[in-house]
Amino acid sequence: xxxxxxxxxxxxxxxxxxxxxxxxxxxxxxxxxxxxxxxxxxxxxxxxxxxxxxxxxxxxxxxxxxxxxx
Numbered sequence: 001x002x003x004x005x006x007x008x009x010x011x012x013x014x015x016x017x018x019x020x021x022x023x024x025x026x027x028x029x030x031x032x033x034x035x036x037x038x039x040x041x042x043x044x045x046x047x048x049x050x051x052x053x054x055x056x057x058x059x060x061x062x063x064x065x066x067x068x069x070x
Contacts, residue, residue, distance in 0.1 A: 006060055013067040018043050021063065024056040038063050 011021045022039045024031045037056035040049040040063060049066050050058030058066075 003060070006064065010060065010063050010067050014040060014063075014070075017067070017070050019048065019067075019070065022050075022056070030054065030056065040066055 014021050020041050022041055024037045038050050038058045039047050039056050042048050050056055
C-alpha cells in the first residue's frame with residue numbers, strides 16, 4: 001500500500017520548488033499493466049521525471065530523491 005504521508009510530503013516539497021506530482025489515474029489501463037507510478041512535471045508541463053519506458057514510471061522513492069536534490 002502507498003504511504004499517503006510520504007506522497008503528501010513529496011507533493012508539498014515539489015510544489016515549493018515549482019514542480020507538480022502526478023499519479024497514475026485510478027481507472028487507467030496503465031495502472032493495471034504497470035501498477036501505481038508517478039511523474040514530476042515542471043511549470044511548462046514538461047515531464048522531468050517518470051517517463052522512461054511508459055508514463056508514470058517513477059517510484060515514490062525516486063520522487064523523494066528528486067525532491068531532495070532539486
